[in-house]
Structure formats: C-alpha cells, structure tokens
Amino acid sequence: MSWFIALRAILHREALRFVGQRGRLVAALVRPLVWLFIFAAGFRAALGLSITPPYQTYITYETYIIPGLLGMICLFNGMQSSLSLVYDREMGSMRLLLTSPLPRWWLLMAKLLAGTLVSILQCMIFLGIAAIWGIRPPVVGYFAVLPALLVTGLMLGALGLMLSSVIRQLENFAGVMNFVIFPMFFMSSALYPLWKMREVSPLLADLCAVNPFTQAVEMIRFALYGQPNLPALGWTLLALVAFAGVAVWGYDPARGVQSRKG
Template structure:
C-alpha cells in the first residue's frame, strides 16, 4: 500500500537522520539530567511536597520532576523536529515531499510520528538513567507510560508543526522556539505542583491550568504509576487535534497561511 510505503520511507529517513546526529541524543538527555542531578538537589530542601495523586506517600523532589522532565524531552524534540522542517523547506526537500501523490495530512502525520518516536526512545533512555539514580516507578509504569509519552510527543510535535507552517526562515523559528518552550515549561506542573504555584500566585496557577503542556505532564505522571488521568488525556488530545488541524491548514498552499505570505 502506497500510504504505508510512504510512512515507512519517512520513518526510515528520520531514523537515519537521528543516527547521523549523535549529538542530538546527547543534547536531548543533558537538559533533563542537569535538572535531575543538580537542580533537584538544590530544590529538595526548599520545596516541600505533600502527598498528592498519583503518589501514595511522601516522595523526593527527584521523583516528582521525572514526569516533567519526560515532557521536557518531548517538548524540545518536537520543536527541534519542526526546526528541521523549516530547514528542509529552505533546501527544497519539504516541497518535494508535499508534492507526493498522497493526502497532505498523511505526509505531515508521518513526519510528525517519526519525530515523536524519537522522543519516545529518548524518554526511555532517560528513564533508565533515572532508575540508576534511584527514581524507580512501579514496573507496570514503564509500559503504561508509553502511550502517554506518545500522545504528549504528538501534541507537542503538532504544535511545532503548526509554528513551522507560519515561520518561513530558519533564524526566525529558532528565536520563536524560546518564546514557546520556556513559558510552556515553567508555567506548568513539570517542576512544582499547581497547589504550590497557587500559594504564590493564583493568577499564574490559573495560567498553568490552561497550559496544554501541564496536562501532557500530568497524563505522563499518572501513567508512570499505572493510573489513568482522563481529564489530562482529554485536554491533551484536544490540544493535539487543534494544533494538527492548524498545521494541515497552514501547509495547504490553497488555503493556508503560507499562501497569504506568497
């Protein structure tokens, strides 16, 4: 089937690119490991944690931030994959891909899935390192968390795909990444519970609750402990649908945003 062949070809191309860019794997792991090994040690005494779901007892700060750091990996990789789309468009290979005799949404989804699978691999490697550091969720969590990571990666990758559809130059996209990544990451439950944020600023806590990254992190957190957080999953799916629809529209030369800039 031609659709499946196209998907396999795009997955193969992304795998070759990932293998050829070994520094990309190292960079993807260095960021969360710095938070786990260094920042967590400093925040452990300053940030007290109460017993909150899905945890059944008091936990260390390192244990709390691991789901958030998994989300960080998906967030940075989703943006980096979209950055490669802007590069491919400048080089002309993206235009060649989108002229294939297949629905545009399928080609974009294949590209999105390829980048997300890379995120899943990076997350698994990080979980292995975290286990060596002493952060070990239940064994069932290592399996249950895979769909949550995949969904989070798809949602964040679709966000990057949407941004790449409206930003035409590589330099501009690299700058916009910082304005997207850091507010999404810090205005979330990745580093601190929302109740802790609410103590300091109810307004910021409200912003965190509207942040789709917060819901992606909470879906990962609960899945890592073998539990299902339906509201978090629902909001993550909704955000993915919105971002993906906007990306498909943006890459449509007849209706999309790029046509307006032409």
C-alpha cells in the same frame, strides 16, 4: 498501499537519522539530565512536597520532576524537528515531501509520528539513566507511560508544525525558546505542583491548568504509576487535534503562509 509505503519510509528515515546522529541524542539527553542532577538536587531542600496523587508516600523532588523532564524532551524535540523542516537544512526535504503524490495531511502526520517515536526513545533512555540514579517508578509505569508519551509527543510536535506554518516571526530557535518553550515549561506543573502555584497566585495557577503542557505532564505522571488520568488525556488529545488541524490548514497551498517564501 502507497500511503503505508510512504509512512514506513518516513519512519525508517527518521530512525536512521536518529541512529546516525549520536550527537543529537547526547544533546537531547544532556538537558533533562542537567535539570535532574543539578537543578533538582539544589531545589530539593527548598521545596516541600505534600503527598498528592498519584504518589502514596513522600517523594523526593527528583521523583517529582521526572514527568516534567519527559515532557521537556518531547517539547524540545517537537519544536526542533518541526522548525528545522521549514527554516534550515531540511527546507529541501520538506519541499520534497510536499511534492509527493499523497495527501498532504497524511505526509505531515507521518512526519509527526516519526518525530514522536524518536522522542519516546529518548524518554526511555532518560528513564533508564534515572533508574540507575535510583529513581524508579513501578515496573508497570514503564509500559503505561508509552501511550502517554505518544500522545504528548504528537501534541507537541503538532504544536511545532502549527507554529512553523502560521507564524512568520519564529525564524530561529531562540525566538521559540523565549516565546513558546519557556512559558510553556515554566507555566506548568513540570517543576512545581499546581497547588503550590495557587498559594502564590490563583490566576497563574489557572493559566497553568489550561496549559496543554501541564495536562500532558500530569498524564505522564499518573501513567508512570500505572494510573490513567482521563481529564489530562482528554485535554491533551483536544490540543493535539486543534494544533494538528491548524497545521494542516497552514500547509494547505491555497491558504498557507508558506507562500511568503519567494
């Protein structure tokens, strides 16, 4: 029982913070919107897209990058919420969380879920703005995308949590941008399809294919059209389990590098 009381409180707190910090929401939405309105508009002419599943007709570039931008929202959120736990003003609240008399893995997973739900809310608002802009997946897509976003958010949040627990050098967000977010985002199918990448470099295309972010984006892409993409789902789940496992290991007080903090 006390497990669920704690889980509910952690989710509630995150929700209150989300509502209370309008600036955070605006900042989180500006990034993908800039990509959608400016980058995609400019790129539209440069990149010819053929018809590949799940699309059944020619699509605009804006339509193509929507799943990638949803992934981007989850990626930034995941990194931000996990790293802020450790490095800045949330340090105290993280310590508080870890002194709760509940299993640590449960507390970390609750925190992860809370951050993910915020990501999903932001994604839905983003999809709403895109719809106003005229980019509309089928209605079923708005529902089918929810579980895909959940798995994606959890996977990327777990990645952030893992990084925060095992890597010493990522002391600031700039480092994370350079070494995690940019490579992950650009080495994926978020901005260009993999077959396009393969024309340039098969090696790069292979690297993109094993990138869990690519798989998450493809899962979202299919879900937006109401179609399951089981290999992508499987790969993303696998990454989630691996990242979460290392994160829980990293926060184990007997082994974790948390002990670097004097």
